[in-house]
Amino acid sequence: MASFWKLYRRNYSAVLGLVILALVIVVAFAAPLMYPDDPFRLAGKSMSPPGEAGFLLGSDSLGRDVAAGIAHGAKTSLLIGLLATLVAVVAGVFMGALAGYYGGWVDDLLMRTTEMFQTIPSFIFAILLVAIMKPSIESIVIAIAVVSWPAVARLVRGEFLSLKNREFVQAGHTLGMSDARIILAEILPNCLSPIIVIGSLMVATAILIESGLAFLGLGDPNIMSWGFQIGAGRTLLRSAWWVCTFPGIAILITVLAINLVGEGLNDALNPRLRERS
Amino acid sequence: MDHFTKRFRYVLKRLLQAIPIVLAIIVVNFFLLQLAEGDAVDVLAGEAGSATPEYMAELRAKFGLDKPLPVQLFLYLKNVASFDLGYSFRHEMPVLDLVLDRFFATLLLMVSTILLAVGFGILLGLVAATGLNTWRDSAISIFALITYATPLFWVGLMLIVVFALNLRWFPTSGMENIAAFHEGWDRVVDIAHHLVLPTITLSLFYLALYTRLMRASMLEQSGQDYVTTARAKGLTERRIVFVHVLRNALLPVVTMAGVQVGALIGGSVIVESVFAWPGLGMLAFEALFARDLNLLLGIFLLSALLVVAVNLVVDIIYSVLDPRIEVS
Numbered sequence: 341m342a343s344f345w346k347l348y349r350r351n352y353s354a355v356l357g358l359v360i361l362a363l364v365i366v367v368a369f370a371a372p373l374m375y376p377d378d379p380f381r382l383a384g385k386s387m388s389p390p391g392e393a394g395f396l397l398g399s400d401s402l403g404r405d406v407a408a409g410i411a412h413g414a415k416t417s418l419l420i421g422l423l424a425t426l427v428a429v430v431a432g433v434f435m436g437a438l439a440g441y442y443g444g445w446v447d448d449l450l451m452r453t454t455e456m457f458q459t460i461p462s463f464i465f466a467i468l469l470v471a472i473m474k475p476s477i478e479s480i481v482i483a484i485a486v487v488s489w490p491a492v493a494r495l496v497r498g499e500f501l502s503l504k505n506r507e508f509v510q511a512g513h514t515l516g517m518s519d520a521r522i523i524l525a526e527i528l529p530n531c532l533s534p535i536i537v538i539g540s541l542m543v544a545t546a547i548l549i550e551s552g553l554a555f556l557g558l559g560d561p562n563i564m565s566w567g568f569q570i571g572a573g574r575t576l577l578r579s580a581w582w583v584c585t586f587p588g589i590a591i592l593i594t595v596l597a598i599n600l601v602g603e604g605l606n607d608a609l610n611p612r613l614r615e616r617s
Numbered sequence: 618m619d620h621f622t623k624r625f626r627y628v629l630k631r632l633l634q635a636i637p638i639v640l641a642i643i644v645v646n647f648f649l650l651q652l653a654e655g656d657a658v659d660v661l662a663g664e665a666g667s668a669t670p671e672y673m674a675e676l677r678a679k680f681g682l683d684k685p686l687p688v689q690l691f692l693y694l695k696n697v698a699s700f701d702l703g704y705s706f707r708h709e710m711p712v713l714d715l716v717l718d719r720f721f722a723t724l725l726l727m728v729s730t731i732l733l734a735v736g737f738g739i740l741l742g743l744v745a746a747t748g749l750n751t752w753r754d755s756a757i758s759i760f761a762l763i764t765y766a767t768p769l770f771w772v773g774l775m776l777i778v779v780f781a782l783n784l785r786w787f788p789t790s791g792m793e794n795i796a797a798f799h800e801g802w803d804r805v806v807d808i809a810h811h812l813v814l815p816t817i818t819l820s821l822f823y824l825a826l827y828t829r830l831m832r833a834s835m836l837e838q839s840g841q842d843y844v845t846t847a848r849a850k851g852l853t854e855r856r857i858v859f860v861h862v863l864r865n866a867l868l869p870v871v872t873m874a875g876v877q878v879g880a881l882i883g884g885s886v887i888v889e890s891v892f893a894w895p896g897l898g899m900l901a902f903e904a905l906f907a908r909d910l911n912l913l914l915g916i917f918l919l920s921a922l923l924v925v926a927v928n929l930v931v932d933i934i935y936s937v938l939d940p941r942i943e944v945s
């Protein structure tokens with residue numbers, strides 16, 4: 341762990357990313373304390389420019405506080421990003437591990453499925469899934485996971501293919517271990533690093549997809565999110581530029597920070613993978 | 618077996634491989650339709666205001682909606698095979714007509730985006746790779762990092778604020794100024810003028826992608842033996858980079874341009890709805906608002922088929938360009 345931190349620390353931009361990400365997480369947790377009221381609530385004079393009428397970042401056409409929306413939206417973005425990635429990684433690892441370990445027709449079937457999912461234009465697919473399931477946190481998480489798992493499956497399959505004939509796995513067979521035990525306890529721990537790296541980068545992509553869905557009006561109607569704020573503010577571009585601008589900067593900074601952390605993890609965990617990305 | 622027959626066999630094989638994927642996509646589409654609440658008859662009845670249960674049952678029988686699922690699936694496959702993508706009850710038009718009507722606008726946007734992104738991506742990648750670890754390289758890397766993290770719709774809105782509302786250089790939305798009744802060359806100029814901001818917005822992400830790819834590809838090629846040979850022959854660095862390395866480094870970048878078409882279609886939904894560009898993406902956005910599921914599924918199916926077709930074409934072109942590709 342100490343040596344990992346030493347490797348990670350060498351990459352300054354990755355440390356910067358970590359600091360920014362920590363700030364976003366603090367804001368997400370502190371949102372109910374900083375802005376205890378419902379962010380959808382009318383908080384004062386409408387269309388106030390930043391710094392006026394007690395609004396740090398201005399207010400929108402309904403008098404909602406943009407800053408409060410951003411603080412509450414941080415939680416939404418991080419939560420959906422993490423949950424969707426978690427579901428996608430579990431599904432991807434399951435499919436990839438089976439395909440790589442068993443090979444043959446299992447591999448053929450699973451890889452053809454993966455290919456099909458990678459062919460389908462993913463954002464339109466996500467739109468369709470959310471539209472059919474009705475917008476809610478669950479449907480958004482499922483939709484993002486459905487379009488994200490193939491990348492994990494391919495990665496895990498590759499790792500399993502290269503590991504399954506190694507001595508320690510053969511030793512496992514000789515000792516009479518079950519397939520499940522070899523997959524979960526022997527091979528999987530050895531491919532954790534690339535899974536962590538791809539997972540961290542997927543959180544960033546998931547946040548971008550979520551903001552796009554919310555922008556198009558497919559966000560959970562009961563939860564404040566950055567994409568929703570921008571979507572609601574786009575008709576005010578002429579008169580109140582701040583309503584769209586600040587939530588967009590929040591997305592940009594958060595996604596950038598997560599990408600930097602992901603690259604830092606990549607460098608620290610698999611120095612040999614550095615050239616691949 | 619001669620060269621030509623081999624090539625022909627490869628093309629045939631790739632065509633055959635695409636068939637199961639196309640079938641699977643259509644089946645997925647069918648099940649998404651099943652998953653949705655209510656069927657076409659419910660929508661129709663809702664539109665009409667009132668309908669007796671007997672009439673609805675009659676309609677279901679007419680559309681084959683009372684048949685068991687496998688039969689319905691077969692009917693659906695048959696319909697798609699004859700280019701029947703269903704009926705949009707909102708627009709009161711067949712989905713296919715609507716989609717074809719909007720296809721040109723999207724094609725225009727996508728082609729200009731690919732040209733801009735690939736062109737500038739190659740240029741920036743080249744600049745970054747030839748000035749490795751200088752300020753140029755770092756500046757381009759930072760630009761790529763930021764573009765990767767920026768939501769497309771936000772870039773579009775910010776460009777509108779700066780270049781359309783404040784500077785008034787470009788129009789805010791639409792594809793042409795219909796009220797001006799431009800004809801001939803004037804109309805082309807007008808459309809090009811409207812095309813600038815949407816194209817820049819949509820190409821930014823891919824620009825970053827191709828820049829990175831081109832940089833990596835240049836670096837990989839410059840480590841190859843033929844570069845050492847060229848250097849040993851006494852060629853200038855400039856000649857090595859522009860004549861030898863560049864040509865070989867281009868291939869993977871051009872291939873990626875084809876692979877990214879699926880993502881490009883997704884991006885065009887966002888960009889078209891920001892700029893009210895009257896293409897397929899805008900149509901999808903309208904369908905979403907009107908809860909016109911038939912239309913949305915039709916657009917989805919067609920864009921998935923488009924991706925399969927483009928990938929196929931790129932594969933074939935690639936195999937012609939690079940004879941090392943295994944064609945057996």
